Amino acid sequence: MDNYARQFAKxxxxxxxxxxxxxxxxxxxxxxxxxxLIDNMVTEEVGPRVLVQLDxxxxxxxxxxxxxxxxxxxxxxxxxx
Numbered sequence: 001m002d003n004y005a006r007q008f009a010k011x012x013x014x015x016x017x018x019x020x021x022x023x024x025x026x027x028x029x030x031x032x033x034x035x036x037l038i039d040n041m042v043t044e045e046v047g048p049r050v051l052v053q054l055d056x057x058x059x060x061x062x063x064x065x066x067x068x069x070x071x072x073x074x075x076x077x078x079x080x081x
Contacts, residue, residue, distance in 0.1 A: 016039060016048075017039040019039075023052060023078055027060075027074075028060055032055075034054040038051040039072065050072055050075060
């Protein structure tokens with residue numbers, strides 16, 4: 001059983017973001033700021049994805065979004081000064 005855990009840890013991407021991390025980025029060329037809800041891996045084809053709850057809703061194609069899904073590498077940590 002220990003071999004399976006080691007193999008899984010080597011081959012799967014590790015979580016980069018913690019729940020509650022403040023992040024910013026662009027979603028369909030729209031800037032946003034939000035909080036990380038989930039950082040997980042759905043499938044090998046899709047890759048690691050992060051669910052972000054937005055501070056302000058975004059309007060995209062006549063629809064308002066409060067939670068969006070983005071790639072791990074598209075996010076940046078929001079730094080407090």
